Amino acid sequence: MNPTFLFILITVIKVVVIVHIFMFILSYLTWAERKLLGHIQARLGPKNVGPFGLLQPIADGIKLLFKEDIIPAQANKILFVIAPVLSFIPALIVFAVIPFGDKVTLFGQEIDLIISDINVGLLYIFAITALGVYGIAIAGWASNSKYSLLGGLRSMAQMISYEVSYTLSIVGILMLAGSLSLVDIVKMQDSFWHMFIFKQPLAFLIYLICGIAETNRAPFDLPEAETELVAGFHTEYSSMKFGMFSIAEYANVVNVSAIATTLFLGGWQGPYLPPVVWFLLKMSAFLFLFIWLRATLPRFRYDQLMKFGWQVLLPLALLNILITAVIMII
Amino acid sequence: MGTIFFFVLAAVSVISAILIVAQKNAVASALYLIVTLCSQAMLYLLLGASFLAVIQIIVYAGAIMVLFLFVIMLLNLRRDEFGPDKKKIQRVLAFALGAVWLIQVVAVIKLGLSKMSLSPVTPEAALETGSVQTIGKSLFTEYLYPFEITSILLLVAILGSIVLAKKKI
Numbered sequence: 001m002n003p004t005f006l007f008i009l010i011t012v013i014k015v016v017v018i019v020h021i022f023m024f025i026l027s028y029l030t031w032a033e034r035k036l037l038g039h040i041q042a043r044l045g046p047k048n049v050g051p052f053g054l055l056q057p058i059a060d061g062i063k064l065l066f067k068e069d070i071i072p073a074q075a076n077k078i079l080f081v082i083a084p085v086l087s088f089i090p091a092l093i094v095f096a097v098i099p100f101g102d103k104v105t106l107f108g109q110e111i112d113l114i115i116s117d118i119n120v121g122l123l124y125i126f127a128i129t130a131l132g133v134y135g136i137a138i139a140g141w142a143s144n145s146k147y148s149l150l151g152g153l154r155s156m157a158q159m160i161s162y163e164v165s166y167t168l169s170i171v172g173i174l175m176l177a178g179s180l181s182l183v184d185i186v187k188m189q190d191s192f193w194h195m196f197i198f199k200q201p202l203a204f205l206i207y208l209i210c211g212i213a214e215t216n217r218a219p220f221d222l223p224e225a226e227t228e229l230v231a232g233f234h235t236e237y238s239s240m241k242f243g244m245f246s247i248a249e250y251a252n253v254v255n256v257s258a259i260a261t262t263l264f265l266g267g268w269q270g271p272y273l274p275p276v277v278w279f280l281l282k283m284s285a286f287l288f289l290f291i292w293l294r295a296t297l298p299r300f301r302y303d304q305l306m307k308f309g310w311q312v313l314l315p316l317a318l319l320n321i322l323i324t325a326v327i328m329i330i
Numbered sequence: 331m332g333t334i335f336f337f338v339l340a341a342v343s344v345i346s347a348i349l350i351v352a353q354k355n356a357v358a359s360a361l362y363l364i365v366t367l368c369s370q371a372m373l374y375l376l377l378g379a380s381f382l383a384v385i386q387i388i389v390y391a392g393a394i395m396v397l398f399l400f401v402i403m404l405l406n407l408r409r410d411e412f413g414p415d416k417k418k419i420q421r422v423l424a425f426a427l428g429a430v431w432l433i434q435v436v437a438v439i440k441l442g443l444s445k446m447s448l449s450p451v452t453p454e455a456a457l458e459t460g461s462v463q464t465i466g467k468s469l470f471t472e473y474l475y476p477f478e479i480t481s482i483l484l485l486v487a488i489l490g491s492i493v494l495a496k497k498k499i
Contacts, residue, residue: 019478033357046462079357079361081360119380119381119461119462120381120384123381123385123462124384125389126388126392127388127391127392129392130387130388130396131387131390131391131392133392133396134361134364134396134399137396137399137400137403138361141357141403141404148401152403153404156396156399156400156403157400159396160396160397160400163392163393164342180462193440234485254467271398282480
């Protein structure tokens, strides 16, 4: 068979399989979140649809699809429809550069368990994450509603502020790894004590905090603070458009967890168990942390959020780069 | 394959560039500018300059345009406040200056193509020069002083904007 054709075929198959698994994880993340939140708050969570409420995500999906799809009369119709797509697509394509396993041999073919190992992988992630803000901004503006606009503006300000520290926190790892390819970064962390979490503990904390702020999750969920803004940028959205926003939010949570796993916890590397299982286990630990934080922490105030981002996280991220540089020279 | 991609991207970038100035709505103009910048990033990618492409998206599409959009949304311009100017002399001048500029561009391209010979670049060589490693090396060896001076310039600009924006520091 023609090698170019074979390459395209394998890539397409990988994309289809990964997107489906990704969507499956997302739908069950909503179930896990509701179940865990329930138990943390001494409730039971979903339990009626299927055993342990396991069919709840499917019921939710069907419910969303059958809801009436409303477009406000004064809204900018085209942008209103495009906005959920614009926040959904970036969340989905970030996963393309994250390695989730070693090479495997199937039908005599060596297959890398990553969709595309590009040499600017990490920068690609930052680029796509930066584009994610447009969906929210356009949704806020196109809805022609005060709450939506305020939510959209808040979200933009928050994402710009935290993106700086988010990017700078990774620089320390780049200096140690000397590569922007996530495959190389995973390969460098080949044993327990070589994981970057031990060499870059400060960067790990900054990354995690900024990651939570980037995904607009509690305690940084100001864009959708219901006591002030109804539902923020998606106040006017209903039916599957609303569904796409929440899927995008969960997709971003999974992405931040997967990137944290890859950069700080050695990705798919681990003893005894197969690599893919290790990757999923480490990622689930982060997902659990996200839900746990949401259940336990109250929301920040807006000025606290901005102050924290610019006056605490940014100097700390710069300090981390300085310390890393000094240690590397010594 | 590459040629098809090039023409599609070129068409997208030119059409959206025209729509930037043709739109009456400021937010729509800003969005078309983002489309133009992104399609240009794709063009860089086709030329093998992956670093430049990604930086274009991070800096221009991801940071500067977000600020543009932020300001436009804050001002909340209405349709009638923002439209083509009614003054006739401006239109005439715009067309005249545009024509002069077009002639200049065509002349520069024609002259430049006749005077220098472009040696054909292999895709491998293009990938080599476009990579992060090569750009990093040349920035920190050959072009170290210009690079550092630029960074000082940017720092001064940041400080200046803080001083201008804040009355009490």
